[in-house]
Structures are given as structure tokens and as C-alpha cells.
Amino acid sequence: MKVSLKEVNKSFQKGKGETLEVLDDIDFNISEGEFVSLIGPSGCGKSTILKLVAGLDAPTSGEVLMNGRTVTGPGTDRVVVFQEGGLFPWMTVIENVTYGLLRKKMSKEEAHEKAMEGLRMVHLANFTGSYPHELSGGMKQRVAIARALVMDPDVLLMDEPFAALDEQTRLVLHKELQRIWQDTGKTILFITHNIREALTLSDRVLLMSTRPGAVKREFTVQAARPRDPADSNVVDLERRVMEELEEEMEKVLKEEFGDDYHLEKSRVRDSDHSDMGSHI
Template identity: 65%
Template sequence: MEGFILSNEHIILKNVHKEFQSNEHAPTIALDDVSLTINKGEFISLLGPSGCGKSTLLNIIAGLEEHSSGTFLVNDSPVKGPGNDRIVVFQESGLFPWMTVLENVMYGLLIKKIPKEEAKERAMTWLQKVHLGKFAHSMPHQLSGGMKQRVAIARALVMDPEILLMDEPFAALDEQTRMVLHKELETLWSETGKTILFVTHNIREAVVLSDRIVLMKTRPGGIKNVFPVQASRPRKSSDSILIHLENRILTELEQEMEKVLKEELGSDYSLEKDRLRVDPHNNMGSDI
């Protein structure tokens, strides 16, 4: 039809507010007035100090938490709970220890009543994509941390979700393993065109992977700034564009961390102020 344009807006958050009720204390405001539009196929990172609401926002999008007020839409429709269009990969792989790698990846398909042979074929295809085909019959305890996270990613993507939600999936891994998985995740994202929302404390990780970085402010959680990443792909951490962006983000993130330290330390804050200057590829804010 002439003049008809399909919307590219995949996730819409408008004035989203979330508070947690308590019988003994006043409600805790986790998110306040969060507005963000994420387009189909975008790779978005959420960055900010601990307690700023990154994981809460991810859980709302996953349908694991309900927002208290505001508008939240996926494909222009309100979200009423979890769905197969949105799959979460957590920091811990969450593999079933009594199942083989292949059985873990097949599990969600079998729950959906996919025939066993088809489920096996699809699971093997994704294990090969994450370079774990020869470990299909291994048990989780036989795998390294990085390999377990590869299995978790394969288990998520075999379900063919529209949106992949990743909550600090590489935080517990060593730097070399993270770098390998960054490249593999970027390749998978490029091949599948999935929309990815990625929670991290690591500035370097965010600038290398993302189309845009959403910097969140401290309690009550909200959006402080949104940084487009304009460096071409594939990216190198030595790119001057990325280094400049890291420094911009670091400056604004330190402002938020100062607020956290002032709140938590009170009169002792001046003794801790020098601790704020850290390397931008470390997990900023993960220890406060």
C-alpha cells in the first residue's frame, strides 16, 4: 500500500516507573521516568553503578517484573509477562548439571513440543555456531566458564527469539575469554539480526559491542545520557573514536559513583574520593 511504512521501533519505554513495596519501610523507587526506544536489530548496552536499576529494567523487558506505571511496548503491543520472543542470558549459565550440553540446548524446544529429532538437529546447528559441536555429549562440569556461557547463548538463540536480553553474561570470565566471546557474540548478532539489550559494568565491553550505550544514573534509576557509538565494525579497542568515547562515559559515570559514595559513606566520603579514578575497561561500579 502506497505510503505505508512498517515501524522499526521494537521496544518502547515511556515514563516507566518501578517501585518495590515494603511492609516495614517506605517503597523503594528502582526506576523513575525511564523513556527509551530501541529499534529492531540494535545492540544496546545498559551501563551504570550498582543499584541504578539496570537489571530491573532488563527484567521488566523480559516480563519477569511488572512496571508500576508508564508505557512499555514490544512490537507496539503491551507486554503481559515472559514470552518466547524475549530470552534472557544471565551471568551464571544456569545449565542443568544432569543433562549433556546437547540436552541442555534441546530442552526449551522439547518443552515447546518440537519433535525430538528436529530439536536435536536445531540444537546441533547452534552448538556448531558457538564452536562447541564436539562437546555436545559432554556434561556441564567438564566445560570451562566461557564454554558454559557459549552453551547458554546457544540455548537462548535456538529458540529464535526476536530479543536477546543479556545480564552481565561475561562478568565472571577472564579478560582473554571475554575478548573471544565479544567477537563471537558480534558475529552471531550480525548473522541473526536480533535485537540485543546487554547489561554491563564494563565500559570497554560496551563501546566495543554496542550501537548505543545507555548510561543510567544512581537511585532512583533513570537515564543520564545515551551515547551513540560511531566507530565502524569490526572494532578494535585501540580505535581513537572508542578511546575518546570511553573517557566521555567515564567522566559521567564517575559523577554517578560519587553520588553513591556520598550517600553510603556520609562524612567519611572525603577519605574515599581518590578511589574513583579507575581504568575504564574494569567493571566500574560493580563493587559499590
């Protein structure tokens, strides 16, 4: 097993004596070269799981294992691609990508060469001297992916990397990420709240329930790669995941709006006041 989480619990102190339980008995494995997605409504603790694996946070109980050894802190064998905004704005693209390499005491020439290789992989070799703010959202995320890949990590951790992108850009990046994954054979843990994204990319999708976060169900995606979103397996899975997710959504909304709230009766998209995108 590449990554194992064993009975991991995580809670935060919330004021006097109160504790907020975020993760409840999380237990799963990721094998070498596997692409696993975690999906769930916001606040289900999926990003917390990623932080625990990255070593940026420690579990309250249980343990996270990486190649059989307990994770005690961040390490370059597990590099994270964050949401938009993870690049250092005061550094150029090439400086961002060589940052980790130079820290590894690699020579400047070697680091530059490796960085160029990484940037070519994401088709950004012509933008080495640009600052992040000069790039589009999709380009920034490509740089972030290159920055992580050049470190040659055992596991690539991706924390909703495409959440802030428009649909077209996201589709392009899905294709590229699949290609990169197939070329490099990296193990990937991918966090998202987008069902289709998870199904398009992953071998396995873990659906999380919320408050406290727990793995509710596991789906294995058996469809040919590169994935076609219209593949009957994918479409069927999407419907099943959606059903499960709606149950969770209702739980969250009930907590937020009161017990008399029903998702079925007041579907968001039927209301004029909170039209969430039918005109897009």
C-alpha cells in the first residue's frame, strides 16, 4: 500500500470544552499508481484528510502511513497541488517551479533543466519569465502541477485544483492530467466536490458523508481510458453517486436552514431568487 489511513480521527477545539469532530474513523488505502478521488459536500473534511496525508496537520488519533511509515510532517514524497493561489506571486514561473528543486540542493543548471522539462509537460515552456498574475487560471494550475511533478513525489495530492476554473479549461486539464498520470504512473489523491470530475479521472471514488466526515461509500470506476463522460458506466455511476450525495446535501441544508427544510420540495434551480446558473 502506498498510502494507508488507519482509524483516523480528527477533532478541533471549539470554544470552552466543546470539540468539533471533523473526521470519524477514516480507514482506507491507496495502492501504487492508483488514482483515487474523495468527494463530498463542503465541510465534510475531505481537505482535512489531504492535509493529514501531506503532514501539514496531525490526526487526533489513528495514524497515516506512507510506504508503511507513519507520517509525522511534510515531506517531498507527498507534494500538494493547491486550489488557485498556491503559486508564489513574487516569483516568476520558472522560480516557482525550481523552488523545491533548489531546496533539495540541486545545482541551478540541473534544476532549470528539470523545471523546463516539467513546464514542457504542461505546455508552458514559453512562459518561464512571467509572473503568476500574468497567467490565466488554467495556466496557473498547470504551473502548480509542474511545480509538484518536478519534485518527483511518490504521491501527488490535489486539493480541488480545478475548482476555480471555467468548464472548458477544466475539461482540457482533465485530459492533460490523465495523460500525465498515465505517462508518469504517479499515485494521485484528488479532492473535489465535482462528481463528473471525480468519475472522469479516478480509478476509485470515495464518497464522504458529513458531520462528522466519514467514508460513506466506495465506487470503482470501470471505464476505458481516456474517459468519455458519455460512457454508459460513467453515466450510471454519476446517477448513483448523485443520489447518495443528495442525501448528504439534505443533511447539511437541514442543519443550516432548520429541520423543516426538504431538498426535493425546494430545489434550488426552481427558485428565481437563487438562480444558480441556468444562464451560464
